[in-house]
Amino acid sequence: MTRGSPADPVGTVLVARLDNAGDVLLAGPAIRAVAARAARVVALTGPNGTAAAGLLPGVDQVIEWRAPWIDPDPVPLTPRHTDDLLSMVRDVAPDLAVILTSFHQSSLPLALLLRLAGVPRIAAVSEDYPGSLLDVRHLVDETADVPEALRMLALVRDAGFELPAGDDGALDVRRPLPPVEHLTGPPGYVVAHPGTSAPARAWPADHHARAVRDLVLGGLRVVVTGDPDEQALTARVAGAYGMDLGGVTTLHELAAVLAGAAAVVVANTGPAHLAAAVGTPVVSLFAPVVPAARWAPYQVPVTLLGDQDAPCRGTRVRVCPVAGHPCLSSVTPERVVAAVRELIAVSTPGALRHATAPALVDADDADDAAEALREGVR
Incomplete structure (x- = not known):
């Protein structure tokens, strides 16, 4: 995979998908689109999606944080828990964050925390008015029941990322697969x-x-x-x-x-x-x-x-x-x-x-x- 086109360079991109393994796998085409232009892609996942993120082509690093507004077994949102996320994000120092969510999830809690961590540019879907929390606010017609993978691809396209030529947009995992x-x-x-x-x-x-x-x-x-x-x-x-x-x-x-x-x-x-x-x-x-x-x-x-x-x-x-x-x-x-x-x-x-x-x-x-x-x- 060609990374970080010198004609249009992007540095480190943080791509967040904070729910389960299947949700993370469905984010694979969107992540490949980001990776085709970014020098480095860091996936931010919940504990149920970490292993899946490690299988995705284009992911260079995975960091994990349990989001209290998404995880099925939520932990309290405390200053210490919040500081854990801010510290990880500051260490990564992304130039851009893309927050991937489902139709029933809000991107704004994470956008707020990423702003506090110093992320300069954030893209996400948001039906609610985001104020200064988002730089790219992607709107979706939720009555259309668009496949989840295409919904996420549409967001990253709005943020300036396209799948490379020859990529059919199907789901994929890293190869080779282990012998079984x-x-x-x-x-x-x-x-x-x-x-x-x-x-x-x-x-x-x-x-x-x-x-x-x-x-x-x-x-x-x-x-x-x-x-x-x-x-x-x-x-x-x-x-x-x-x-x-x-x-x-x-x-x-x-x-x-x-x-x-x-x-x-x-x-x-x-x-x-x-x-x-x-x-x-x-x-x-x-x-x-x-x-x-x-x-x-x-x-x-x-x-x-x-x-x-x-x-x-x-x-x-x-x-x-x-x-x-x-x-x-x-x-x-x-x-x-x-x-x-x-x-x-x-x-x-x-x-x-x-x-x-x-x-x-x-x-x-x-x-x-x-x-x-x-x-x-x-």
């Missing part, structure tokens, strides 16, 4: 990722487990992934059929696992965007608490499942307010299995040639089939 075949076996498996950052976005674990079983009995290998605190969930979902990698991988290794998959089954959570960043098709179990038009996996083949007109639509809740969680519980394992096979058939012609479902399988034969498939990747 010792964990997964050869590429071509299906990944099931049952965990989410909010319960309202989760497909029921029993549905996941049945889908894993049926995919394996249909001739496909299934790898189940999750964070260290999701190991009980991944073990339950993998059961006797899938390969349980819960808590085993770093985020960079998870990217490699996803890159080797023929398809990924995942809700609206960080690994959905990580799958998009490595170009893997996604069966997206999408709760409509936020708009799919903004947050569905970006620029990869996607099959969107879930009732997008459910009563929880647009509520942004973390816990489902509707008894029985019908927007996702109504999606059957059979529908997911069919969606996986359809998506693989379209995205990777010929990939299912040797993955044909048995006509009838009794319980003993099912266990034998699962064990045989697992043995094939050990």
Whole structure:
């Protein structure tokens, strides 16, 4: 990547995105646009986005701060906590800061703190009057439901940064990816990722487990992934059929696992965007608490499942307010299995040639089939 064009030089740019890993991954195209012109890019993230920022091409340094108005587990805003941020920003000494936010977040609290840290020029989206807090105030028609990655690209364009020629604006991660075949076996498996950052976005674990079983009995290998605190969930979902990698991988290794998959089954959570960043098709179990038009996996083949007109639509809740969680519980394992096979058939012609479902399988034969498939990747 060419950095800091001498014809139009920009020094250090601080790019802030203070929420979760998926949000940071979606900021990747905007960050590449900044990096194409800046000498140095420093990403400011919350603790849930730090690892993702480290994967993004164009990022030279990552600093971390928990924003009390954004973090789902907010800490009090104290003078000491504020001073921690001011000190980090002063050490970086950015010439410009770009504050990336979602439609429901305000950029102005961070803009105020960055001004106190001495940042001379700040760009952000703000519906509210920013006064002297912003030098570039980008306005967005929020009724248009623009994909999040494009929303952020529009802001940095307004601040003077364009993607370089040949960059298609898709999500991406640093290459090369680490080797993971010792964990997964050869590429071509299906990944099931049952965990989410909010319960309202989760497909029921029993549905996941049945889908894993049926995919394996249909001739496909299934790898189940999750964070260290999701190991009980991944073990339950993998059961006797899938390969349980819960808590085993770093985020960079998870990217490699996803890159080797023929398809990924995942809700609206960080690994959905990580799958998009490595170009893997996604069966997206999408709760409509936020708009799919903004947050569905970006620029990869996607099959969107879930009732997008459910009563929880647009509520942004973390816990489902509707008894029985019908927007996702109504999606059957059979529908997911069919969606996986359809998506693989379209995205990777010929990939299912040797993955044909048995006509009838009794319980003993099912266990034998699962064990045989697992043995094939050990």
